[in-house]
Amino acid sequence: MNTPNLHLYVLAAPLLTAFAVNLLGRVSRTWIGPLVLGALTFSAGGALMTLLHVLREGAFRYTIGNWQPPLGIELVVDPLSALMLLLVSAVALLATSSALKSVAHELPGREHLFFTLYMILIAGLLGLVLTGDAFNLYVLLEITAITTYGLIAMGSGRAALSSFNYIIMGSIGACFYLLGVGYLYILTGTLNMADIAQILPGLDAPAAIATAFAFLMVGLWVKMGLFPLHVWLPNAYSQAPTGAGAMIAPLMTKVTIYLMIRVMFSIFSPDYTFLAHAGIQAGIVWAASLAIMCASGLALAQRNLRRMLTYILVAEVAYMVGGVWLANGTGITGAILHIVNDAMMTLCLFLAAAAIIYRTGSLEFDRLNGLYRRMPVTMAAFTVGAFSMIGVPPTCGFFSKWYLILGAVRAGHPEFVTALLISSLINAVLFFRIIELAYFQPASDLSRSEPQQAGEAPLLMLSPLLLSAVALVAIGLGSGPLIENIIRLAMPPGFAP
Amino acid sequence: MIYHSSMLPLAAVCISLLATVPILLSDCKPNLRESWTLLAGIGKFLLVASMLPAVLSGHGFVFTLAEVVPEVPIQLRVDAMGMFFALVASFLWICTSLYSIGYMRTLEEHNQTRYFASFTMAIAATIGVAFSANLLTLYLFYEMLSLATYPLVTHECNADARTSGRKYLTYILGTSIGLVLPAMIITYALTGTLDFTAGGILAGKASAATLTLLLVMFLVGFAKAAIMPMHGWLPAAMVAPTPVSSFLHGVAVVKVGVFSIVRIILGIFGPGLLQNLDLGVIITTLASITVLVASLVALTQDNLKRRLAYSTIGQLSYMVLGIGMLSAAGMTGGILHIAMHAFGKITLFFCAGAIYVASGKKYISEMDGLGRRMPITYGAFLLGALSIIGVPPLGGFISKWNLLSGTIESGQWILLLVLLTSSLLNAAYFLPIVYRGVFAGTGGNGSPVEIREAPLFCLIPLTATALLSVGLFFFPDVFLELVHIAVFR
């Protein structure tokens, strides 16, 4: 075992910090910031090294405690999971920096509790990315879910009810997934993904395999909030504490999409996924197209910035599901690229929302007037994020959309092309509505009555926001090398960008 | 053309983009701020001009910014066509900057820092479009221009500006995302490249029906060219301050639209392919209708800026019409008209702005006798108008002459008729303005005594552009040479 165990430390750092935060945070609140940021910086650095290592040396597997699979639990570090590892830890790091401020603002005295859950959630997400074991995946899925329930319930207003609804829906999703795993276990007698993948093609039980596949897919779709299974998502994500929302919204759905890709290609094979049942593949692309349009349409009806963002998020989920199910290399490239891009865009927009809420206390549309003058830097970053969502080059959102549309053109799915274009147009309407609100109407009358409204958010919130905005452009301009050097290696076998 | 790798194109694009930073920082020091603008403008022009000799001798420059999509990098490339456009745009920007200073300060406009910052971004995007090596890069700068001009269009921040801003974005963003983007991706799916290649890249890659659809998508999609029915945004955008209207909606933005169409026709489809499939007729029909209808509508407008806007819509379609003829002379005339019309129309807008600054008047019916108070402005207006009508010895004559000989060369007599009718209409909507200004209202003492010429910062640029319109008739060589290289090589 001479491969470095860096990835394990990446995973362990937030987990151990969670307990340290709980203990030390009780003693003094000043401990929390350095601890949390330190651990996540370490994680992000480790994830970067892991990614570089994988790119240099190729994928490797790690067995925990040296119990050999199929009995032991295995961690798989391949280019895709290493990329996700970096994405999760980097996004978490940026979100945390902002969360430190907003949590102190919104949940005074309960920071240590918040960050305990928060760090366990991050550890769970990192674990989800790495695991190579189907049952282990279920457990980690529930770890992330339970911490998320808790975090969301810490929000104000009707957050508790939203959290409860999320519990119900999330449990249904997880149980479906568990059932699917059960069927696979009956069929193959193993839970190791690679093992299952080896045994499945030799089996002659089409109905049982199809049932397992269907359960796994539906379970994950509920978890990721694919329209029309999304009902829980907007409430839960928009009512969570700002700090939690800024991390959950970018990461949870993306990681679940990653899990879907894992199930489709690491447990089942592309051949099985796309070819075994005629019409399914095309049907799902159709469903995704409808989902994109409906979710975008619903976003139009929202009068609160964060709720609007969550509906856009639902539409984006369908982007990626549709992209993967286009069943060609271009579409899958687009979907994987969009996982990265959408995580960054959502992060940027939610961080901007967090900064605005920190200063003005509200995200209702009628309170956004004149924001460009009051918070120019925040709004500049928000604008970059908005452009990325609309798909304006050279922000990264354009390039993933490019691959998705190109994939749809090549696969002959005009409905998906149409859906993506219409959704881009609706995004343009959505964001320009806000930009217009924030741009027009000088804030003079408002700010006079409430002087604390003026000014930018503190540096701890502003710097991650700016970083994420810069990252949007950087990833956009670097999308060529990103695809060539990383995503190309992360593609399922038999597909090329 | 031989291309050399060089940072010059990047520098030419970015110099004004970088200038936004010091402009934003020197918010409280207007003089310093404006010197940054002027410095960037002059620097940009010099950078562009420094590449001119090489381009004229058949050498180009290329700079690759990033490899984003296989075979389609974000790449800047200076060729004759781009040089031609960049030269016009970067020179007129200097004039506009000077004019802006006079205009904005006299009217004591609010938010001048935002205004100048957006302006520098817009010109950067314009030069970017001119130097784009492929369709993706062009699209990038095209969108950047759309977004950078939004704050300029809505500068007034009132209800009118809001409505116009919405209309502007709906037309411009709606078409670019809804039509150009899919057309571009389909083109890429068909050919695997988006590089502007002499002779086009689409030949033999798709059926005639697909190509026709693509062509229409591009034509309508580049709504900045304001081909009817995509012209509605241009009159609406006239709520912007006059320097914006004059430079962006007389030169940069609208010509970016035409320029994009020229690139599509020359570099993506190729004249040969269009000729084989007989698709030129689609372009010329759309353009002819626009030319005539826009001229007729212009006659009915009383608001001076709106009349100029409709005139612009008509003149833009002249250019498209010339390209669509697919004959050498027609294309030469069409492309040349980009420059000639730019100098003429910017003069007219400058004059409209100067009249507004001096008298606060926007409507032609109020301007009786004003010409006697503002002789320089009205003289310049007359020169600009004559250039656009196409009277020698003004620049507009050269491009129109080429257009006319293009129709004869290709035997499209109907187009000849369209052009001549439209020239008459041009005269009909421009000359009365001058006539009223100089001769009307002599009976009463209609012209208020206190009105005098606009400030010097306004007068100098408009005189300069007016005189240059004359100059271009006698010395069109540089532009002609560039167009010849673009069309024939």
Add this chain to the structure above:
Amino acid sequence: MEQLLSEIVAKYNYWIYVVLMMIGFYAMIGKRNLVKKLLGMNIFQTAIILFYVSIGSKRGGGIPIVDKHAAMLHGVDATGVVNPLPHVLMLTAIVVSVSVTGVALAILIRIYRKYDTLEEDEILEKIGR
């Protein structure tokens, strides 16, 4: 018909789990009382646990504890013991389900304190007001 019946009887464990699951599912989706929803969720999870446990069992299988020396000498007769792995998995699943229930109950208490009711309709009404 007879074939169907024998099919049902032969695989009765599956049918029981399906029926239980449907009951749970109905409660989660159909009931308006939040506690009933939670109970439904528990039934749902229990159904899956039963499903797992039943697939590990064998007719005549003993508990999977073997004498170390005997196993070393003769190997393990796999038909003689039930498969322990699904059972072990379910230990984890039970832990998960208990913790979810715990979190859910805690949240329900918060909801009750805030709205004085656990009927979803009434809560929504109160929020709306």
